[in-house]
Amino acid sequence: MIYKYKAVSENGQVLEGYFEAESQTDVLTMLKSNSYLPVYIEEDLNTDVKLDIFSKKVNKKDIAVFCRQFYTMINAGIGIVKSLDILEKQTENKTLKKGIAALYEDVQKGFTLSEAMKKHEKIFPSLLVNMVEAGEVSGSLDVIMERMAVHFEKENKLENKIKTALVYPVALSIVALAVVIFLLTVVMPTFINMFESSGLALPGPTQALLTISNSLTQYWYLFVSMTIILIVAFLTFKKTDDGRRFLDSLKIRIPGVKKTNVKIITARFSRTLSTLLSSGIPLIQSIEVVGRIVGNKVVQDRLNLAAEDISKGVSLSKTIKDIDIFPPMVDSMIKIGEESGSLDEILYKTADFYDDEVEVALQKMTTLLEPLLLVFMAIVIGFIVIAMAMPMFDMVNTIEI
Secondary structure, rough: EEEEEEEEOOOEEEEEEEEEEHHHHHHHHHHHHHHEEEEEEEOOOOOOOOOOOOOOOOOOOHHHHHHHHHHHHHHHOHHHHHHHHHHHHHHOOHHHHHHHHHHHHHHHHHHHHHHHHHHOOOOOOHHHHHHHHHHHHHHHHHHHHHHHHHHHHHHHHHHHHHHHHHHHHHHHHHHHHHHHHHHHHHHHHHHHHHHHHHHHOOOOHHHHHHHHHHHHHHHHHHHHHHHOOOOOOHHHHHHHHHHHHHHHHOOOOOOHHHHHHHHHHHHHHHHHHHHHHOOOOOOOHHHHHHHHHHOOOHHHHHHHHHHHHOOOOOOOOHHHHHHOOOOOHHHHHHHHHHHHHOOOHHHHHHHHHHHHHHHHHHHHHHHHHHHHHHHHHHHHHHHHHHHHHHHHHHHHHHHEE
């Protein structure tokens, strides 16, 4: 527990600082042993960075830049405290800036860098914390930071590929929905009076369309409320363990997106495990860390079971094969790595291979998705237009007769 204190020295100098202790009594003992007169001692409740809803998210690119700059300064012989001071001043992301400032204060208090990072897990990924801890033990923090910079640069590149592939389909879906709502709530009501005054029996499609249009215009607040409730319910469900497992299981089971998601998971698994093993992290601990990184609760659960099997003496290649999610190539490559004693290098090459595979898979998925969305959009809008035009044709035929 961290305590903040204020005291006066024998020569009258006012001193303020922090001290880690189990109780206030221990802090008092420390002050008296140094001949300080205590003014006050209180528990420091600000040991973590407080993030509000408006804080800018710290993304993979921010962490990659942090690691790259940290590596450069440490490699140049600059101390950790001085490096953190420089990084805090030049970092643009305000959330990360606060996090680095907190690290700077904690390291000055006597915490190791990894211990300080653990207190701010919302900013610094668990992978980075574990790797920094390993670097501190082995005395190779600069090498670790360089590896982390490369790792997060590739993770950022992978995320950008996924986002880029989804931009057009999402935008097209939003435009299609907006067009349909506009036709039903703005265009359709202008024809309602004309249809009703004609006295003609309206075709089935037109009657259905009129019912939908009337519902949207008269009870729009119900639709808006229901939409908000469904979104909130979905987001709440998504945050639960059962919700994450259900949604993540769909990602690796639904045809069309299954292969792409499995390749993304495989790339992350291979790269992260390679980075951890090459830095001296034990295999079982590495598997547990990788489980939290892959971004899929189902895969994480199976990797945790794999870690238990490995602790009983089962080989990694056998446990990965039993997981029955990764492509057959992965367990084969791992087996080669185990036999040759170069598992980290084999996994790194596997990650590079699946990075390229992900890019190809995303391009194929986007190529197939775009025409499907266009066809669906054309069918829906075409139905609305035809349903509005059918009574008009009937009216023209009646006038001619």
